[in-house]
Amino acid sequence: MTLRLNLFGSLLFTFSSLCLAGAAPDTRAVSELGSPRTVIFELRAGNGERLPDAAVVVTGEHTEPHPSTQGTAIMSQVNERFEPDFVVVEAGASVAFPNNDRVMHHVYSFSQARQFEIPLYQDEQPSPIRFDRSGVVIVGCNIHDQMIGTIVVTDTPYFAMTDERGRAAVPVPAGATTVDLWYRKGERYVRTERAIPSKALASTRGRRVTFTIDDATSSASTTADSALEWNEDY
Amino acid sequence: MERRLLATACIALVVALLGSAETQAELQVNASLEVAAIETDAAAGFPDGSLSKLRYGKADNRMQLLGGYLQLQSDYRSTLNTKLAVNVNPQSDDPIGIIDAFVQFRPLPWAGLRMRGKVGAFRPPLSFEHGADGWETLYTTNASAINSWVGEELGMLGLELSLKRDLASTGGRRYWSLGGAVFYGNDTAGTLLSWRGWSINNWQTNWGGTIDLPPLRFINNNDGQSQRVEPFLEMDDRPGFYGFVELGEARRWRVRMLTYDNQADPTVIEDGQYGWRANFLSVSAQWQLARRTGLIAQWMDGVSAMGELRPTGRRAVDIGYQSSFIMLTQSFAAHRLSLRYETFDVTDRDDYMNDDNNESGSGWTLSYQYRLNDHWRIGAEWLAVASDRPNRNQFGQAAQQDEHMGMLVIRWTY
Numbered sequence: 001m002t003l004r005l006n007l008f009g010s011l012l013f014t015f016s017s018l019c020l021a022g023a024a025p026d027t028r029a030v031s032e033l034g035s036p037r038t039v040i041f042e043l044r045a046g047n048g049e050r051l052p053d054a055a056v057v058v059t060g061e062h063t064e065p066h067p068s069t070q071g072t073a074i075m076s077q078v079n080e081r082f083e084p085d086f087v088v089v090e091a092g093a094s095v096a097f098p099n100n101d102r103v104m105h106h107v108y109s110f111s112q113a114r115q116f117e118i119p120l121y122q123d124e125q126p127s128p129i130r131f132d133r134s135g136v137v138i139v140g141c142n143i144h145d146q147m148i149g150t151i152v153v154t155d156t157p158y159f160a161m162t163d164e165r166g167r168a169a170v171p172v173p174a175g176a177t178t179v180d181l182w183y184r185k186g187e188r189y190v191r192t193e194r195a196i197p198s199k200a201l202a203s204t205r206g207r208r209v210t211f212t213i214d215d216a217t218s219s220a221s222t223t224a225d226s227a228l229e230w231n232e233d234y
Numbered sequence: 235m236e237r238r239l240l241a242t243a244c245i246a247l248v249v250a251l252l253g254s255a256e257t258q259a260e261l262q263v264n265a266s267l268e269v270a271a272i273e274t275d276a277a278a279g280f281p282d283g284s285l286s287k288l289r290y291g292k293a294d295n296r297m298q299l300l301g302g303y304l305q306l307q308s309d310y311r312s313t314l315n316t317k318l319a320v321n322v323n324p325q326s327d328d329p330i331g332i333i334d335a336f337v338q339f340r341p342l343p344w345a346g347l348r349m350r351g352k353v354g355a356f357r358p359p360l361s362f363e364h365g366a367d368g369w370e371t372l373y374t375t376n377a378s379a380i381n382s383w384v385g386e387e388l389g390m391l392g393l394e395l396s397l398k399r400d401l402a403s404t405g406g407r408r409y410w411s412l413g414g415a416v417f418y419g420n421d422t423a424g425t426l427l428s429w430r431g432w433s434i435n436n437w438q439t440n441w442g443g444t445i446d447l448p449p450l451r452f453i454n455n456n457d458g459q460s461q462r463v464e465p466f467l468e469m470d471d472r473p474g475f476y477g478f479v480e481l482g483e484a485r486r487w488r489v490r491m492l493t494y495d496n497q498a499d500p501t502v503i504e505d506g507q508y509g510w511r512a513n514f515l516s517v518s519a520q521w522q523l524a525r526r527t528g529l530i531a532q533w534m535d536g537v538s539a540m541g542e543l544r545p546t547g548r549r550a551v552d553i554g555y556q557s558s559f560i561m562l563t564q565s566f567a568a569h570r571l572s573l574r575y576e577t578f579d580v581t582d583r584d585d586y587m588n589d590d591n592n593e594s595g596s597g598w599t600l601s602y603q604y605r606l607n608d609h610w611r612i613g614a615e616w617l618a619v620a621s622d623r624p625n626r627n628q629f630g631q632a633a634q635q636d637e638h639m640g641m642l643v644i645r646w647t648y
Contacts, residue, residue: 104260106312108342110403117342119311121260140402142312142342145409146484148402187484188407227528227565228520230485231366234350234359234396234413234478 036158036171039200040208043166043181049218050166055088055182058158058172059193072096072128075139075149077105077120082139082149086189088182090157094128106142113137113153146230150189152182167208172196183216243354243391244335247318250308259310264367265648267302267322270375274639277631280430281325283448285626287595287619288639289325289376289435299324300375300436300643303333303368313341319368321438327462331440333357333369333389343400350413352394355441358415358476360384360492362520362530363561367647371436373530373572374601375615375643378559379432380516380534380576386437386445387426387465388494390474392417401484409484414477418468421498423512424538425463428553429453431593431623432578439465451628452589460506469509470499487521500540500549512538514555526565533558537583544585552584553591561599568605574598578621595621613643 043051072094073087080101087095097107099120108117113135118126131137134155141147158176160168170179181192192213200207278284278291290298305319319334336354357369361381365372369385377385396413399406429447439445444462453459474496482488495513502509514536521529534557541550559576580593597619605611617639624633 103262104309104312106342108402110343111405119309121309122262138402138405140343140400142340142348143309143315145348145398145400145402148484186407187486226485226522227524227526227563228485228522228530229365229372230488230520233361233364233366234352234394 036173037201037207038169039172039196041160041162041168041170041179041181042208042210043162043168043183043216044210044212045216045218046212046214047218048212050162050164051183051213051216051218052162052164052166053084053086054162054166054168054184054216055086055152055180056160056162056168056170057088057152057154057180057182058156058170058176059178059180060176074098075151076100077107077141077147080141080144080147082147085149086152086182086184087149088152088154088159088161089131090159091132091134091153091155092130093153094130095151096125096128098125104143105147107139108142109137109139109151111135111137114151117142143232145232148187150182152189172201177201181211181213183213185215186217244318244332247316247335247337247354250316250337259308259314262307262309263648264305264307265303266368266370266645268300268375268643268645269297270300270641270643271297272639272641274637276635276637276639279325280433280448281446283446285430285448285623285629285631286635286637287431287433287597287621288617288637289433289437290639301438303370305334305368314339321368321440323438323440323443325437326440326443326445328440328443331443333438333440335441343403346400346404348396348398348400350394350396350398352415353392355389355391356394357384357389358492358494359413359478359490360388360516360518360532362488362490362518362532369438373561373563373570373603374574374599375613375641376434376436376599376617378532378561378574378576378599379434379557379578379597380532380559382433382435382437383427383557386433386435386439387423387463388420389439389441389466390415390417390419391466391468392419392473396478398480407483409480409482411480411482412478413480414475416473416475418471418473419466420474420496420512421467421469421502421509422463422465422507423496423498424510424536424553424555425508425540426465427538427555427580428510428551428591431580431591431621432555432557432595434576434597434599434617434619441466448629450589450625452586458503458506459508464507467504467507469502469504469507472497472499474498485522487519489517489519492516492518494536501542508540510538510540510551512536528563528565529560530563531558531560539584546585548584550584550586551589551591552582554581554583555579556581570601570603570605572599572601572603574601590624592625593621593623595619595623609646609648611643611645611647613641613645615639615641615643 394415398411478492498509539552557578561574603613
């Protein structure tokens with residue numbers, strides 16, 4: 001069963017609920033207990049390609065107590081790029097910035113949610129940076145100004161990154177009806193909000209929601225075999 | 235004077251670099267060596283006194299050491315960068331010398347702006363074909379005619395300042411940048427373009443180094459002019475300048491326009507070197523067409539003149555020069571294939587008929603590179619250059635020459 005609606009102007013919204021009896025866990029008991037139900041979100045670009053390394057974050061008020069997912073995420077530096085260049089953490093979590101390059105980096109952020117600067121000499125493992133306020137943190141490198149990373153700090157644990165198939169399994173608490181989708185647009189990550197189809201929340205069988213994002217860039221350009229160099233010569 | 239200045243600066247740099255081991259700064263060492271098997275049909279390369287567009291001739295058809303560098307760099311919190319690069323050019327009379335020696339101040343962004351200040355010996359930021367380490371070519375072994383000339387004849391002792399919109403702290407997609415420098419040295423810029431013309435090579439002139447000029451009758455008959463040019467001389471103590479503006483989007487595209495004027499007094503002559511008043515405008519651009527496909531292009535137009543003003547309103551030697559290139563580069567995993575087409579011209583604007591420096595030509599460069607690992611790269615390059623230079627007649631050669639060169643290249647980097 002596929003239902004297609006046009007929403008948000010040019011953005012195309014597609015919802016698919018696949019009835020895969022074998023793959024569908026019995027979640028009735030879980031939802032009756034009030035625990036979050038897991039929804040599989042599948043993100044695709046306008047051309048149909050899958051969107052890996054994107055994020056789905058549940059938004060809105062939901063009062064259920066949540067298990068802590070605080071920990072340490074990693075945003076390393078490889079070939080004068082942030083790898084990965086997009087990280088989502090819950091407020092209170094930390095991000096480590098290991099330097100895996102032969103050159104020095106100097107990572108900084110002037111974003112409102114978190115301001116910091118750490119010189120990253122080779123073979124040095126500085127302490128991770130803790131992010132206590134939700135918001136978007138853009139990080140740069142003072143030496144390589146084409147290096148840009150994005151850290152989204154959420155005030156919810158209900159989020160997940162998409163895998164190589166563009167899928168993210170996200171626990172959705174009762175009462176939540178919308179998600180933020182963070183996706184690559186060119187060299188940046190941007191956000192769009194989508195409503196979770198009520199059928200996905202009501203269904204007790206396998207729940208998969210497909211969102212199509214017309215202006216998303218499908219293939220990440222953070223690869224070592226990129227065509228051009230962008231060295232700073234002044 | 236500039237040699238003493240540079241020597242002092244280099245001693246200070248070495249002390250600072252060695253001292254960095256005692257401080258919190260990080261010392262980084264980079265090195266490279268490149269050798270190639272060469273096969274060319276050019277009669278003789280320009281270092282042997284020819285008017286060839288190539289660096290090597292038939293007599294050089296064997297394994298050759300193309301060049302190399304050793305670079306020491308120290309970063310203190312990234313905000314104070316000190317760099318010293320020593321270059322090896324086996325065809326030069328000064329085979330080992332300095333190409334970069336500067337201290338750069340780069341504070342963290344402030345008010346959304348990156349400020350940079352550089353003082354020392356450096357080149358103007360003209361080339362998108364070269365990398366930062368040792369000013370080494372990135373996509374081909376031989377640079378375009380424009381950037382070959384930059385490697386041969388442009389270098390200065392100066393102060394460079396720039397301001398750039400910082401993308402990470404502004405959250406913007408596109409940046410702009412403004413910068414410029416005042417400098418000493420480079421008062422002979424244009425000598426080589428006048429008497430030898432454009433060339434497609436990977437030559438780098440070391441500080442204080444010279445390049446031999448072709449044994450033209452006009453030079454032989456001019457007692458004051460040496461048979462070689464020393465590109466980085468300051469002769470009139472009038473500082474030159476350049477300014478540039480750049481627009482771009484991170485890792486997508488960038489366009490840079492640079493204007494240069496060495497402010498040299500064209501009537502000065504010192505130790506066989508004339509002052510050449512040179513100025514030019516250059517526009518360089520690069521564009522990431524797809525993840526593995528990129529385009530680089532550049533255009534340059536300028537003039538250079540030396541000698542007293544003659545009744546005709548022209549100086550003794552007065553040229554206009556133009557060149558442009560377009561290069562497509564395609565990478566695939568560890569492989570890269572690049573194709574470049576360029577045209578170049580020199581227009582002789584003076585009234586000395588016996589010194590005809592007119593030239594026009596075009597060239598194709600096809601280059602393949604394969605990166606074996608972090609340290610070794612092999613490649614093959616093929617050049618075809620067609621050029622017309624009437625002055626070749628005085629060496630008994632046809633003005634029109636079609637020259638070709640193949641290279642099998644091995645490069646080691648550390």
